[in-house]
Amino acid sequence: MESNTEKLVHAFGALADLGQEIASEGGFSEMVRTSLHVLLGTLAIRRGAVMACTPGSDALECIALWGLGDGFPIQLTVTAPEREQFLGAGLCRVTQNDNSSFSHFLNRHQTELQNSRLELIVPMAGRGELSGLVVLGRKASDEPFTEDDLEVMRAMVRHIGVGIHTHRLLGQIEQRAEENRRLYEEMRTIYKDTVRAFAAAIDVKDKYTKGHSERVGKYSEVIARELGWTEEAVEGMAIAGYLHDVGKLVVERDIINAPYKIDAKASKELNRHPAAGFEILSPIHHPYADIPLMARYHHERLDGRGYPDGLRGDEIPFGVRIVTLADSFDAMTTDRPYKTRLSFEHVIQDFRRNTGTQFDSKVVVAFSRALLKEVTGAVKERRIMKLLNKNYFDLDRAVPLLTNLITELDSNTQSTAAAGTLA
Amino acid sequence: MGESTGTIVRSHCVGTTAVIYASDYLNKLTGEKIERECRRQLNLGCRALVIDFSDTQLVNSIGISILLGIIDLAEKNDAQVIFSDVNSQTVELFEMLGLTRLVLVAQDQQAALSDLLAANAKIIGH
Numbered sequence: 001m002e003s004n005t006e007k008l009v010h011a012f013g014a015l016a017d018l019g020q021e022i023a024s025e026g027g028f029s030e031m032v033r034t035s036l037h038v039l040l041g042t043l044a045i046r047r048g049a050v051m052a053c054t055p056g057s058d059a060l061e062c063i064a065l066w067g068l069g070d071g072f073p074i075q076l077t078v079t080a081p082e083r084e085q086f087l088g089a090g091l092c093r094v095t096q097n098d099n100s101s102f103s104h105f106l107n108r109h110q111t112e113l114q115n116s117r118l119e120l121i122v123p124m125a126g127r128g129e130l131s132g133l134v135v136l137g138r139k140a141s142d143e144p145f146t147e148d149d150l151e152v153m154r155a156m157v158r159h160i161g162v163g164i165h166t167h168r169l170l171g172q173i174e175q176r177a178e179e180n181r182r183l184y185e186e187m188r189t190i191y192k193d194t195v196r197a198f199a200a201a202i203d204v205k206d207k208y209t210k211g212h213s214e215r216v217g218k219y220s221e222v223i224a225r226e227l228g229w230t231e232e233a234v235e236g237m238a239i240a241g242y243l244h245d246v247g248k249l250v251v252e253r254d255i256i257n258a259p260y261k262i263d264a265k266a267s268k269e270l271n272r273h274p275a276a277g278f279e280i281l282s283p284i285h286h287p288y289a290d291i292p293l294m295a296r297y298h299h300e301r302l303d304g305r306g307y308p309d310g311l312r313g314d315e316i317p318f319g320v321r322i323v324t325l326a327d328s329f330d331a332m333t334t335d336r337p338y339k340t341r342l343s344f345e346h347v348i349q350d351f352r353r354n355t356g357t358q359f360d361s362k363v364v365v366a367f368s369r370a371l372l373k374e375v376t377g378a379v380k381e382r383r384i385m386k387l388l389n390k391n392y393f394d395l396d397r398a399v400p401l402l403t404n405l406i407t408e409l410d411s412n413t414q415s416t417a418a419a420g421t422l423a
Numbered sequence: 424m425g426e427s428t429g430t431i432v433r434s435h436c437v438g439t440t441a442v443i444y445a446s447d448y449l450n451k452l453t454g455e456k457i458e459r460e461c462r463r464q465l466n467l468g469c470r471a472l473v474i475d476f477s478d479t480q481l482v483n484s485i486g487i488s489i490l491l492g493i494i495d496l497a498e499k500n501d502a503q504v505i506f507s508d509v510n511s512q513t514v515e516l517f518e519m520l521g522l523t524r525l526v527l528v529a530q531d532q533q534a535a536l537s538d539l540l541a542a543n544a545k546i547i548g549h
Contacts, residue, residue, distance in 0.1 A: 006515065006516075006519055007519060010484070010516065010519070010520075013483060013484065014483070017483055017484055017485065034451055034485065036488075037451065037488040037489065038484045038485055038488070040484075040487075040488040041483070041484030041486065041487035041491075042484045042487075043520075044487055044491065044520035044521050044522060045491075046491050046494075046495065047495075066488060066492060067492055139520075139521055140491055140494075140520060140521040140522055140524065141521020141524055142521070142524065143521065
């Protein structure tokens with residue numbers, strides 16, 4: 001009786017160890033190996049192995065072993081009907097040689113198992129399916145297994161089976177999550193390629209502004225990054241820039257390509273493009289926010305004199321203000337059939353004159369800062385300058401122009417904020 | 424007689440016998456280190472292992488399994504294993520699980536070494 005109590009205490013301690021092992025964050029192989037140790041140590045069994053079922057095959061894979069000779073792992077197979085039999089019976093003795101349901105299995109493997117001095121086969125189950133077999137040798141004491149021993153053994157193997165099943169499920173989930181991540185990345189790439197194709201189609205239609213959409217996308221990206229936006233939001237702004245003029249696809253080519261200032265009727269037709277862009281982009285499920293709205297509103301102005309909706313101030317989303325500035329900057333710095341590009345001094349003057357009415361001061365400051373960093377060499381990659389013609393501006397003159405504009409707009413913003421506080 | 428403390432497991436050799444000290448709690452971590460040390464000593468040519476449990480308070484199920492592995496390993500190398508300085512609680516555990524049928528449990532390290540000497544003398548006399 002006393003010995004039985006001691007055995008129970010030892011088994012309880014071992015079950016606690018086993019639970020800890022199964023719940024541990026260590027690797028799968030280590031978990032199985034240690035669980036086998038716990039099982040063997042609980043009953044002082046000298047040798048054993050954990051053989052796991054392999055999906056889509058009868059073969060069993062040895063995933064942990066202890067105390068077995070060089071002959072191991074042996075090649076064990078278990079057929080579908082045998083799996084059911086193991087689950088039903090709960091345990092099989094290697095020495096049993098009757099007409100039991102295990103006769104086919106034993107006919108195939110009895111000799112190998114006996115040669116390895118293995119005596120017991122305990123099935124492992126997970127969610128009602130056989131997940132593998134635990135094969136065990138004799139006890140160190142050489143005594144036969146008692147009913148209590150077998151109960152402890154079954155309980156521990158059940159735990160190991162659940163542990164293996166859970167680890168495998170987690171592995172499958174991780175694998176699927178990885179597949180999903182890969183698919184998502186592929187879809188993003190396809191989406192971006194499609195967007196670029198769209199931008200190219202828009203720009204092909206407008207022969208005078210070749211590359212305009214791409215440049216607006218790149219300028220928008222630079223501004224968003226300078227503002228410290230997340231990488232995803234920066235990507236979204238690039239896409240918004242690429243697609244802002246997509247509505248031009250429905251405007252007649254002659255109007256877009258008119259080599260003169262167009263009349264009121266043609267101008268009305270051309271001004272349809274933001275709303276048309278919104279219509280084109282709305283049915284698409286974009287991975288970034290507000291892409292259709294940025295196409296619709298990119299000709300809106302803070303003073304309410306823009307189109308198509310005449311929005312004012314805060315009614316215009318911040319992202320739109322980025323695209324508006326990027327669009328205007330490209331329009332000012334490229335030649336058009338009816339006007340040549342502005343000098344850099346004039347661009348800065350335009351920014352100064354229209355900040356607060358057409359352009360948002362924070363956006364102008366961010367763009368100017370990004371450009372200043374490129375001009376002074378504070379950043380390695382010259383993303384804006386690369387898109388402008390060589391010799392577009394005199395670097396020595398650009399620095400004070402940008403510095404003064406930034407200082408001026410910064411102090412304006414601060415005094416406006418202070419006035420707001422006082423009010 | 425050489426003393427090795429390079430690894431966490433303390434050990435020294437007396438002739439062809441390696442004395443290996445088990446830690447205060449013989450579990451997976453410490454058990455595996457002891458097993459590695461036993462393997463190393465056998466590879467170096469030791470013919471007997473004395474595992475000294477004088478520091479050992481507790482042995483868990485994983486420790487038992489690893490000790491059984493060490494016994495197996497020694498058998499394969501024709502080497503003897505003796506446990507020494509085992510506290511009464513652990514002796515009861517070893518007896519309950521049948522380990523005492525596989526190894527001698529000596530009162531202390533000196534007794535273990537004497538037992539080995541006597542056994543060797545018998546073999547030589549025989």
